[in-house]
Amino acid sequence: MSDIYIICVEDEPQVLDVVIRDLEQLEEFFPIEGAASANDARQLINEIKEDGNRIGLILCDHIMPGDKGVDLLVEMQKDEFTQSTRKILLTGQAGLDDTIQAVNKARLNQYVSKPWKKEELLKIVIDELTDFVIETEDDLLPYLSVLNQEKLQEAIRSKGYI
Amino acid sequence: MNSSKKQGSLHLTEESTRSLYDKEIFVQNINQLITESELLKSLLKTFEEGEVLLEEGMPNKTLYVVLEGEVSQHKEGEDITADIGLLGPGEFCGLLSFQTGEPIFITIKAQSQVKTLAFDHNNFDLFYTKYPEISRTLNGLIFSNLAERYRNMLGLHLEVAKLTRELEKEKNQLRKTIKELERTRNAYISQEKMATLGELTAGLAHEINNPASALLRSVDYLSQNLSQLVESSAKFPSTTEIRYFFDAGLSREYADSIEQRGRMKSLAGVFSHLQRSKIRMVAEMNDDLIERLMPYSGKKSQQELLNLLIDAYQSGLFLNGIRLSTSRIEFLVKSLKSYSRQSGKSPEMTDIRNGIRETLQILGHRLKSVKVHLNLEEIPLINCFVGELNQVWTNLIINACDAMNDSGNLYISCGVNSANDLVWVKIADDGPGVPDKIKKKIFQPSFTTKTAGGDFGLGIGLAITQGVIEKHQGTISITDRDGGGAEFLMIFPIDE
Incomplete structure (x- = not known):
């Protein structure tokens, strides 16, 4: 079975540290990778693709040197490999225009503003990953312990596994 | 007739x-x-x-x-x-x-x-x-001609009186209109100031949110880690080793994320029973630290000690994050305080380079993808209103960023002329530049290339800029930068 990755893109190393740390409890099921820029993230996405793994979720800052976060998300939405990836913007400041573009063109799933609370961020990430596995996985049972149980059970019932 | x-x-x-x-x-x-x-x-x-x-x-x-x-x-x-x-x-x-x-x-x-x-x-x-007969008519005509002139003159007097009154009325009307215009202009200017302020606040929010996020989360984790650390360290034979890893974390340098991924892959084989999150930490360490971890890598029984050292390292790392974030916030607040310092009614002798540096700090969020080439030579103090000049730098830098779409090169330089009586400041970008046709009207109040309703600002930024500079007996002009882009040149007199 291929791994489902979580990618965090953030140019400030101290912030990247704490984002990854906030999500660490998911790592048993979803390996987490960090990237310091959009370019870095592209390379990472390619590596994950070449290894035959998938990307379940991206948590992305907006204002970074080089390409902006929203540009990266729009690009991912256009790419078949990352189209189903759940996309979350984690930012202190994205202008209205950028946000609109993110929603319309990148199918942005969530917008989390800085500073965030660990519980909130974790809940959002868990919910989004739950949607991702429901959409893409046949066997949902392994995720019951780590993702949103209620949603998963409902999905399992409707898929007719139980 | x-x-x-x-x-x-x-x-x-x-x-x-x-x-x-x-x-x-x-x-x-x-x-x-x-x-x-x-x-x-x-x-x-x-x-x-x-x-x-x-x-x-x-x-x-x-x-x-x-x-x-x-x-x-x-x-x-x-x-x-x-x-x-x-x-x-x-x-x-x-x-x-x-x-x-x-x-x-x-x-x-x-x-x-x-x-x-x-x-x-x-x-x-x-x-x-x-011709006495016709001469009589001529006399009469001459008389009536003079009478008519006299009547005309009287009429003109009346006309003058009437016009004077109308003029007075119009003058009053004009005075009213001018007052109204002044009010509107002031309203625009304060709106523009608010817009700049909005831009600055939004930027600062981002600038401060990042270190604040890191700070908040780091404090959380550090308090968790520390209590664990204290508890577990009793089981460890030597606390120096814990201290060593803690200090290493405290002084770590941030690794390249791609490089780190490579290291993680190879380390996963060595520390096979470590959680992936711990391996990420190990991948950050230098060879010396990894060497020190090796004795504990193989045996499952040593895993607790291994985790302890990694936690110590991570604690140092979070503390380092707290330190960096705090000083960042402190620095930002200091810059902001100095930047927004309300200048009094009278100007003060100032090194304007400080204002330029502070403005660059405040605008950090706009300059992430902009390479700033700063060449600020020694210049004498200038008698000026610091806060107002800061608004000039802000306007010009934001304009340059807008023109370059937030990525490119920003050139800021200053110096003194050879006669030593003028200070010049140049702010240039390598964006698309300004067409000659537009250069002429770029300082007009209503001129803007930004589409209406889009960004902040009403397009009177450059008019205000010019106004502030003229208040300082200075001049501002725009030319093409050598190698493309726009260059604003400001010249200020040096007061004796």
Whole structure:
């Protein structure tokens, strides 16, 4: 079975540290990778693709040197490999225009503003990953312990596994 | 109007006094007389259109009586020529100067072809003795002409009074309008200031949110880690080793994320029973630290100690994050305080380079993908309003960022001229530049290239910029930067 990755893109190393740390409890099921820029993230996405793994979720800052976060998300939405990836913007400041573009063109799933609370961020990430596995996985049972149980059970019932 | 003839007025009539003053009848009578009088025939003089009959300021020896056509009258004022109107058949030209000998009062020019009788003093007297009848009419006409002039003058007085009153009214209206305009302008300026403030606040929010996030989360984790650390360290034979890893975390340098991924893959084989999150930490460590971990890598029984050292490292790392974040916030707040310092009513002697540096700090969020080339030479202090000049730097830097779409090169330099009496500041970008056509109006209040309703700002940023610089007796100009882009040059006098 291929791994489902979580990618965090953030140019400030101290912030990247704490984002990854906030999500660490998911790592048993979803390996987490960090990237310091959009370019870095592209390379990472390619590596994950070449290894035959998938990307379940991206948590992305907006204002970074080089390409902006929203540009990266729009690009991912256009790419078949990352189209189903759940996309979350984690930012202190994205202008209205950028946000609109993110929603319309990148199918942005969530917008989390800085500073965030660990519980909130974790809940959002868990919910989004739950949607991702429901959409893409046949066997949902392994995720019951780590993702949103209620949603998963409902999905399992409707898929007719139980 | 010559053709409309009044009934029974073809002949000289002594009964009707009105007829004495009737120009048309006078002209008719003269015309009739001309056919019989050699004297009058000899006085006939025709002017072509545009010819000057009488020229203002010249002495006059001739009295013209217009018989056909029209003449124009012009009076030269100090810096204006007044058009006094036209004279037609039966009117006199040069009456006053002819009678009084004063210089000609107004210039008379033929408006069309004009037929006149031109009297000099001799034949005027001759005319009087020869044609007493028509001379009476002439007298009457002269009298009525003078009376008309007098009436006109009175009318003009009234007109002047009326105009003065209207002018006063209009002046008041204008005063009101100017006041209103001033209010609107001030409203725009404060709106623009608010817009700049909005941009700055939004930027600062981002600038502060990042370290604040790191700070908050790091504190959380550190407090967790520390209590665990204290608890578990009792099991560890030597606390120096824990201390060593803690210090290493505290002084770590951030690794390249791609490189780190490579290390993680190879380390996963060595530390096979470690959680992935711990391996990430190990991947950050230098070879010395990894070497120190190796004794614990293989055995599962040593895993607790291994985790302890990694946690110690991570604690140092979080503490380092807290330190960096705190000093970042402190630095930002300091810059902001200094940047937004309200300057008093009087200017102060200042090193303007500090303001430029602070502005760059405050605008850090806009400059993430902009390479700033700073070349600030030593310059003398300038007597200025610091806060206002900071707004100038802000406007110009934001404009440059807008022009470059937030990625490119920003060049800021300053220096002193060779005479040592002027300080110059240059702010340039390598964006698309400004077309010559637009350069001319770029400092006009309503000029903007930003589309309406889009970004912040109303397009009076550069007008304000210019206003502030002029307040400092300085100038601002825009040129093309060598190698493309726009360059703003500001020059300030150095006060003694």
